Amino acid sequence: MAVYLTIVIANAGGYVDKLVETELRMNIAMAFKDDPTFRNLSEEKQKELLESTFKYEMRRRGLDLPFPIRSMYHLRDAITLNLGRAMYMTSDSGSSLVRNIILERLPVTVLLFTTATVVNFFLHLFLGLRLSRRYGSFWDKLVIALSPTSVIPGWFYGIFLIMIFYSWLHILPAGGLVDYPPPSGTIPYFLSVLKHMILPLSSWIIASLFLGIYQERTFFLIYSTEDYVEVAKAKGLTSRQIETRYLLRPALPPVITGFALSVISSWTGAIVTEAVFNWPGLGQVISQAISYFDAPVIVGVTVVYAYLLAVTVLALDIIYAIVDPRMRIQG
16 A cells, blocks of 8 residues: 555656656657658657557557556556666666666665664663663653654754864764775775765764663663562662563563664665755665655655565564563463
8 A cells, every 4th residue: 555655756746757658758759850751751740650659659668558557557566676777867777677777875874874773773772771761860851851853854963064174173074985086905895984974873862862871771770660660679770680671571572672673774865865965875765756846756665664664564564473471371
């Protein structure tokens, strides 16, 4: 259902196909324009030839069918991962295949945003766990007071980081994936990419830092009021033992769920952040596809994400049974 809705919206209910028809007519006319045989024909014969060629191309591309029927063919191709060719866009290597366009940009997006997601996850988890032991302390109140700063999106922090570290201090690049010209050698190239990652990575970490810690801290505080935790405290167990055995372990299913879904979401990139830092990831592909009305690319990114989400949910159900004995008992 989600993929079909994407097909309908990406095609603007068939409006994009109308644009394709108009462009097709123009291309056919331009192709025959320089043909001397065509110019020698009468005006009536010229119109007849142009119309017959147009109808043939419409049938060949399936555009002669009503949009509701065509949308079903588009859905079949999307579900079978037959993503086809982009209408206007090409990959960095010049390919118009949607698969190549996505696969060339996906590693760059994973490199930045999945790294940010993993760093945020462990940072929020361990700091939130530590903060739950210091309920009501100065640090606890400070995190609560600063948590509303996460309302500001990461790209907004990114603009200030660019102003400070690029425009003022001149120590970090403003954007891009690598220096120009790209350094030769694996290690210099890796270090250049790492240098360009610092600002966008920092902007995402800063944007979610305090709210993420506050959420995890509150989450663990709820578990700390359970009776079995009070019993563990009465037995004289250390704070670390209580955290690992009686707080962290029971909380693993929702913690793992949030982490897995965040990782998958990070694979689609962030349109505005990539635009601010000129990061050549999947977010820029989506932005360009929307501006060009390139429906195959939009549908391709959506269906790939849908399959990743489905596989992740299936894997989570298996992981639940491994980490939570209650699931096995119910089964």
